[in-house]
Amino acid sequence: MTLTAPTPTRSPAPQLAARAxxxxxxxxxxxxxxxxxxxxxxxxxxxxxxxxxDAEAIAAAYQAVLTEAPGRALQYSTTEGEPGLRAALAGRTTARGLPTGPDDLLVTTGSQQALSLLATALLEPGDTVLVENPCYLAALQAFGFTGARVVAVPGDEHGLDPEALAELVVRERPKLLYTVPTFQNPTGRTLPTDRRAAVAAVAARHGLWIVEDDPYGELRYDGERVPWIASHPGAEDRTVLLGSFSKVMAPGLRLGWLRGPGELRRACAVAKQAADLHTPTVNQLAAARYLADSDLDxxxxxxxxxxxxxxxxxxxxxxxxxxxxxxxxxxxxxxxxxxxxxxxxxxxxxxxxxxxxxxxxxxxxxxxxxxxxxxxxxxxxxxxxxxxxxxxxxxxxxxxxxxxxxx
Missing domain, CATH: 3.90.1150.10 (Aspartate Aminotransferase, domain 1)
Structure with missing residues (x-):
């Protein structure tokens, strides 16, 4: 007797998550x-x-760490980031007017990951996020994935309007404000010092988190440097400053960092453990070596x-x-x-x-x-x-x- 295998019934695959x-x-x-x-x-x-x-100097940095410490460079590392790189980043941040220690920083796989970690650590479905109008596109994606409600803050050619921000904070009760205040993507505009101080004051008065993204700030062609919002009174314990090597060293390194208050930074580290354990060790060590051997400025x-x-x-x-x-x-x-x-x-x-x-x-x-x-x-x-x-x-x-x- 010949046995015929039954034709399997096929149900549709389960749907993607609503956020996807x-x-x-x-x-x-x-x-x-x-x-x-x-x-x-x-x-x-x-x-x-x-x-x-600076390909030659970057290659030399990789060569040095792979020659001198291959076991360490190719091994797992801590979630928070390599101590030498965090120390170098803390020194650069302090020199630019914001006192920072290595333990204030979390190294991320590009500053885009920092945005995702913050969204994971801070936002519940239905929470409100305030953004600039217009806003960096990938930030809108990161917040959208959490199910957050994204509301634009009115502004003008100089950036967001602090008075409109204050009104929205009272009315919408948002969890955070996301801003790229220096050479903004997409507009290229820079928020003036007085508005930065006003934004810090609004955050202090109403208990608002500020996520200050600064991937372009070192690429200045005219005028004088404008201090970070994070350096203004009232912003110290509620501003997360994001930085990146993508625009000043090379985007393929995928190296960014997050400077923020301890409790939030530790929550982001836990979220990072679930996402990728840590940023590639060899990239971190090579960047630290580049900063030690070359003049990034x-x-x-x-x-x-x-x-x-x-x-x-x-x-x-x-x-x-x-x-x-x-x-x-x-x-x-x-x-x-x-x-x-x-x-x-x-x-x-x-x-x-x-x-x-x-x-x-x-x-x-x-x-x-x-x-x-x-x-x-x-x-x-x-x-x-x-x-x-x-x-x-x-x-x-x-x-x-x-x-x-x-x-």
């Missing part, structure tokens, strides 16, 4: 995938210029000189590229500027037509927590040479002139 279904991917990443062709001049990314990486100054020329090239070319009536920011540093086209231009609808001219930008709409301004767009000016920027803006102008504004 409700939070979309990054439009920036999607645009980069579509515009990966080498002929495209891509103003859409947030990529540092690779030709400016001199390297950053060299990079900033090049980036300033590229920013100026983009500012010089924008009047001929954008429609009459457009306005844009003039950032004192960082990597981005923000433009608004006149009505009825819709930069999301226009992007596919512009990409046909082998140039790309990021539409502004995804950066808004609330109703978006569809006339806006973000341009990154650091990755291309001045000549490439000029050609890219020529293509951008051609693409915009050849398209119907509202299409």
């Amino acid at each position: 279904r409700s939070v979309g991917g990054s439009p920036v990443r999607d645009i980069l995938a579509v515009t990966a062709r080498p002929e495209v001049i891509n103003f859409a990314g947030g990529l540092p210029a690779p030709e400016l990486f 001199a390297h950053v100054a060299r990079v900033a000189r090049v980036y300033r020329v590229r920013r100026d090239a983009m500012l010089a070319g924008l009047p001929g590229a954008l429609p009459e009536g457009s306005v844009w920011t003039r950032p004192e540093g960082g990597m981005f500027l923000w433009a608004s086209l006149p009505e009825p231009y819709d930069t999301t609808a226009l992007l596919p037509q512009v990409v046909r001219h082998d140039v790309a930008y990021v539409p502004g709409a995804p950066f808004y927590a609330g109703p978006p301004d569809r006339t806006t767009l973000r341009l990154c000016f650091v990755t291309q040479t001045p000549e490439e920027i000029a050609e890219g803006l020529r293509r951008l102008g051609e693409g915009l002139r050849g398209a119907a504004p509202g299409v």
